[in-house]
Amino acid sequence: MSPNKGMIELENITKIYRMGDVEVPALRGVTLNIYQGEMVALIGASGSGKSTLMNIVGFLDKPTEGKYTIEGIDVSGLNDNKLAEMRNKKIGFVFQTYNLLARTAAIANVELPLIYGGTGQKRKRAMEALERVGLKERATHKPSELSGGEQQRVAIARALVNDPSLILADEPTGNLDSKSTVEIISIFCRLNQEGITVILVTHEPDVAAKAQRIVRLLDGKIVEDKKVEPAAGN
Amino acid sequence: MKWIESFIIAVRSLGSNKLRSSLTMLGVIIGVGSVITLMSVGRGAEKSITSTLEGMGTNLIYIASQTPGVQGLAAMGMASQSLTLSDAEAIAERVPSVVAVAPITENYAEVAAGDESVAAFIEATTPEYEYVLNFPTEYGQFITARHVASRDMVTVLGSDIAEDLFGGEDAVGKKVKINGRQFNVIGVLEAKGGQMMGISMDAIIVVPITTYQARLFPGQTVRGEDAIQQIAVQIESTEVADIVSADITELLSQRHRITEEGKEDFLIMTQEQMMGMIQQVTGLLTVLLGAIASISLLVGSIGIMNIMLVSVTERTREIGIRKAVGAKRRDILLQFLLEAAMLSLSGGVVGIIGGWAVSWLISTFSAAAGISIDAVVSWDIVILAISVSVFIGLVSGIYPAMRAARLNPIDALHYE
Ligand SMILES: Nc1ncnc2c1ncn2[C@@H]1O[C@H](COP(=O)(O)OP(=O)(O)O)[C@@H](O)[C@H]1O
Numbered sequence: 075m076s077p078n079k080g081m082i083e084l085e086n087i088t089k090i091y092r093m094g095d096v097e098v099p100a101l102r103g104v105t106l107n108i109y110q111g112e113m114v115a116l117i118g119a120s121g122s123g124k125s126t127l128m129n130i131v132g133f134l135d136k137p138t139e140g141k142y143t144i145e146g147i148d149v150s151g152l153n154d155n156k157l158a159e160m161r162n163k164k165i166g167f168v169f170q171t172y173n174l175l176a177r178t179a180a181i182a183n184v185e186l187p188l189i190y191g192g193t194g195q196k197r198k199r200a201m202e203a204l205e206r207v208g209l210k211e212r213a214t215h216k217p218s219e220l221s222g223g224e225q226q227r228v229a230i231a232r233a234l235v236n237d238p239s240l241i242l243a244d245e246p247t248g249n250l251d252s253k254s255t256v257e258i259i260s261i262f263c264r265l266n267q268e269g270i271t272v273i274l275v276t277h278e279p280d281v282a283a284k285a286q287r288i289v290r291l292l293d294g295k296i297v298e299d300k301k302v303e304p305a306a307g308n
Numbered sequence: 309m310k311w312i313e314s315f316i317i318a319v320r321s322l323g324s325n326k327l328r329s330s331l332t333m334l335g336v337i338i339g340v341g342s343v344i345t346l347m348s349v350g351r352g353a354e355k356s357i358t359s360t361l362e363g364m365g366t367n368l369i370y371i372a373s374q375t376p377g378v379q380g381l382a383a384m385g386m387a388s389q390s391l392t393l394s395d396a397e398a399i400a401e402r403v404p405s406v407v408a409v410a411p412i413t414e415n416y417a418e419v420a421a422g423d424e425s426v427a428a429f430i431e432a433t434t435p436e437y438e439y440v441l442n443f444p445t446e447y448g449q450f451i452t453a454r455h456v457a458s459r460d461m462v463t464v465l466g467s468d469i470a471e472d473l474f475g476g477e478d479a480v481g482k483k484v485k486i487n488g489r490q491f492n493v494i495g496v497l498e499a500k501g502g503q504m505m506g507i508s509m510d511a512i513i514v515v516p517i518t519t520y521q522a523r524l525f526p527g528q529t530v531r532g533e534d535a536i537q538q539i540a541v542q543i544e545s546t547e548v549a550d551i552v553s554a555d556i557t558e559l560l561s562q563r564h565r566i567t568e569e570g571k572e573d574f575l576i577m578t579q580e581q582m583m584g585m586i587q588q589v590t591g592l593l594t595v596l597l598g599a600i601a602s603i604s605l606l607v608g609s610i611g612i613m614n615i616m617l618v619s620v621t622e623r624t625r626e627i628g629i630r631k632a633v634g635a636k637r638r639d640i641l642l643q644f645l646l647e648a649a650m651l652s653l654s655g656g657v658v659g660i661i662g663g664w665a666v667s668w669l670i671s672t673f674s675a676a677a678g679i680s681i682d683a684v685v686s687w688d689i690v691i692l693a694i695s696v697s698v699f700i701g702l703v704s705g706i707y708p709a710m711r712a713a714r715l716n717p718i719d720a721l722h723y724e
């Protein structure tokens with residue numbers, strides 16, 4: 075991939091939610107390129123469209139209008155099955171509310187993408203992923219037996235188990251205390267250093283400060299897109 | 309996604325709510341169990357009647373009295389006794405292809421010996437009965453033409469009666485009282501083991517028909533001759549059954565002075581017709597029982613659909629999570645279909661075992677009660693029950709599964 079060519083290219087993306095007769099515009103023409111290996115922080119007030127944008131980038135939702143290409147592939151031409159495959163192979167999603175399967179051991183949660191991805195050595199790969207987030211010892215614990223920070227680390231292990239090129243994290247530290255926040259963010263930084271592209275939605279300035287680039291949304295539009303100087307003591 | 313993984317997921321999610329899963333299964337268990345039980349009992353009854361009929365010999369024609377113009381059950385209630393001994397003799401002498409003729413009159417009577425007393429089914433007949441209806445003696449002898457001619461007070465006991473009255477002792481030569489009149493026991497019949505309309509074939513006693521008419525139950529026909537109830541005719545082969553029936557009809561019409569067709573005061577039935585009639589009745593019974601049981605299967609399947617719909621709604625977030633990590637529509641569809649199929653299949657298996665056990669109990673207790681219904685659970689019923697229960701699972705699972713598969717991932721994730 076040439077450095078000038080975006081890994082993700084969004085061109086004039088709009089998203090309008092229809093609620094009965096009322097139309098709610100969540101995105102109003104977003105154009106954004108994200109490059110391989112970047113760590114981008116997406117910030118903005120509540121309701122500015124951050125989650126909507128993340129869902130579109132992660133193939134969980136479709137834009138009303140606009141063009142979305144990922145690694146040169148036009149997403150609008152893909153059917154449901156192909157989108158599911160892309161979610162499985164290319165992307166790891168991390169949610170604010172963890173979204174782990176309840177009553178299911180951590181290791182089984184991490185294995186989930188491999189079940190649908192059809193690759194061998196599931197247990198071993200899931201264990202490696204748990205090890206990368208430092209939760210190997212908790213493999214057999216159920217989500218209810220884990221702290222918020224630990225649950226989020228399981229979710230990150232699940233996101234990275236299938237070796238995605240992109241990790242999308244929508245307010246991953248929104249429900250966590252400051253100690254867990256530091257841990258989680260440092261995991262994202264490490265993954266980014268290992269070459270995975272990371273897009274992170276956050277409200278917290280110190281979290282955003284860890285990114286190399288900050289994109290600010292306001293009322294469904296990008297109002298700021300700036301590079302960050304590497305902070306000292308990173 | 310591979311089948312084995314879908315299977316594991318289904319087992320896990322069913323196992324995570326055991327009480328609900330087993331209650332849902334209960335519907336199918338009861339449905340399949342009752343189908344199995346009722347079908348096998350119906351078949352057992354059919355089989356026992358058929359084998360009894362076959363045990364009586366197949367080359368048979370029965371003639372019974374009937375009141376012309378009265379049909380169905382009413383005819384049985386008011387059967388006039390239009391047949392006579394001389395009718396039987398005439399058939400034996402004049403109709404071709406007839407091997408032997410046994411006139412029969414039946415009744416209940418009290419049979420006593422010493423302190424013992426039992427109710428028996430009297431067969432008043434002639435010596436031909438022994439081979440026309442296939443009742444060989446185990447001990448002693450059958451009634452003879454001389455016994456009939458001289459109205460002797462002799463009787464041949466069925467094996468159950470002999471056992472009841474005399475236990476292990478040899479009954480031949482003993483005396484019994486039939487309705488208070490003394491008879492000599494001259495023989496004991498071989499045990500047959502069958503039953504006919506609830507009457508054991510071994511709980512009969514045989515007396516000469518003339519003795520019966522003169523000393524036990526004197527009955528008269530309209531024309532004043534000694535009446536008999538039925539005539540059993542043994543013919544050369546089943547092929548001539550129709551011709552012989554026609555010949556007998558002609559002969560009896562002539563003898564009874566019947567000029568109009570359809571006004572006959574007798575009814576002729578071949579063994580085949582009887583068998584067909586009985587099989588029709590028992591077959592209908594089996595179908596009816598099966599239909600009743602199917603209703604409970606239907607209720608069971610509605611239960612599965614209901615639970616699957618609840619399950620889809622409850623697990624909307626789970627579906628969203630699975631889709632977010634790459635589950636395709638057919639993965640979700642397969643998962644929910646498998647769950648429904650497994651619920652009903654395991655319910656079906658338990659139902660089969662339960663139905664089989666109940667059938668076995670019915671066989672055992674009915675044998676103990678003297679009515680032998682050999683309720684065998686045959687493979688075709690089992691296979692039918694399994695396929696029906698899987699089918700039910702799939703049919704009741706398909707709609708909930710499709711609802712689950714169609715969910716939009718982001719809507720499913722945001723479901724509260
Ligand atoms: N499913 C939906 N239906 C209707 N409106 C929605 C839906 N999801 C989001 N919105 C609206 O779209 C706008 C952007 O929402 P969102 O992307 O969640 O914002 P953020 O994540 O930045 O807080 C908000 O006004 C929100 O109310």
Ligand SMILES: [Mg+2]
Pocket residue numbers: 124125126244
């Ligand atoms: Mg949001």
